Amino acid sequence: MRLVIATCSVDYSGRLTAHLPMAPRLLMVKADGSVLIHADGGSYKPLNWMSPPCKLTEDVDTGVWSVTNKAGEELRITIDQVHSDTAYELGIDPGLIKDGVEAHLQELLAEHVHTFGDGWTLVRREYPTAIGPVDLLCRDADGRHVAVEIKRRGEIDGVEQLTRYVELLNRDPLLAPVRGIFAAQLIKPQAKVLATDRGLECLTVDYDALRGMESDVLRLF
Amino acid sequence: MRLVIATCSVDYSGRLTAHLPMAPRLLMVKADGSVLIHADGGSYKPLNWMSPPCKLTEDVDTGVWSVTNKAGEELRITIDQVHSDTAYELGIDPGLIKDGVEAHLQELLAEHVHTFGDGWTLVRREYPTAIGPVDLLCRDADGRHVAVEIKRRGEIDGVEQLTRYVELLNRDPLLAPVRGIFAAQLIKPQAKVLATDRGLECLTVDYDALRGMESDVLRLF
DNA sequence: GACTCGATGTCGAGT
């Protein structure tokens, strides 16, 4: 990884046209050839960049860097002054290990389906339908089928999704009548209103408690 | 901006839980307090990060950095070895100037609506409907209303959107019958097929030429 | 402040 602190201006032409006026910035050149231009603020997103695979050519005389890719996009960096130019060998990163995502929530709820209520059983995870798989298909104590849609954060689009599933499943005489449960770590007020309006039930899931396999992890609204 | 090359491991807990094993990486601390952890590859997105506003506290004895924000999220960086630690004053960046985005396309087409055809007039930009604003509402030479949906890149979801608008507008006896035009710099084949199937027209817009105010900027399919 | 929508989105999985 090469780190250059330089006063530069930048022009990007590709999917759009963009320009950065002359100012001091950090230029990061990664081992895969990608280039990132960062300012001292903003967010994790660079001011501008070129994603790999791409090629950097440097004109030492004019101080112009040209980064191009196969699609014909170009990032042109005009350097007025170099304040620092260093390079480091970092090696390949072992990579990020994620946890607490929707898949894990689904796994936990599938394992502890009885926590939805006494006498509940799991029919199957990822129950297939014509418009996509339902996260969980269960049966309640009365033997009624229940479609469960699981999200980390419950928003309107998730309710729409569940609505479509329940509607579809209810057309199947072997399944109907089908209840719908919208389960999420956090359910936004709007989503809750819409779900209730659609005759669906909402469930707030306590992820940490569920991991601890407590029986009172779920609060039904 | 402070740049630290260090062998470190990272733990994030917040909206999800994530872990990075011990490895050499770049730690970028920006003036607004945000912290980015970059590897020597991947993309412009850091391996992990904390967005501003946040606070960095550094325990010199244990070599542990803790970055926290108001929402209770924490980024914990355990440093095994520091290879380099430098800081630079970059100042506030003048910021990116974008061009060629959808808003600009809409502006240009609204200005040069006569280029759709002789005798065309603009009713209004962002014509409001119950399901959202139509980009342009025009009238053709025959006085028929035309709904125009503008995208940089024309894909299927844009066609769906236009379909809904045209359907809705056609319910209004004061407007019906309404034509629909799908205008984009690049229209994907699938989108073109779907649009044609729906009775909509497709239009490829030459952005550079339109900026040059040529009269033959549009090619109607 | 909350909500909506676009993005050079990015990223990953499936086909």
Added chain:
DNA sequence: ACTCGACGTCGAGTC
């Protein structure tokens, strides 16, 4: 290679 969907989406504009 392409499509589809989720994202710690981010960020800008609006209400």
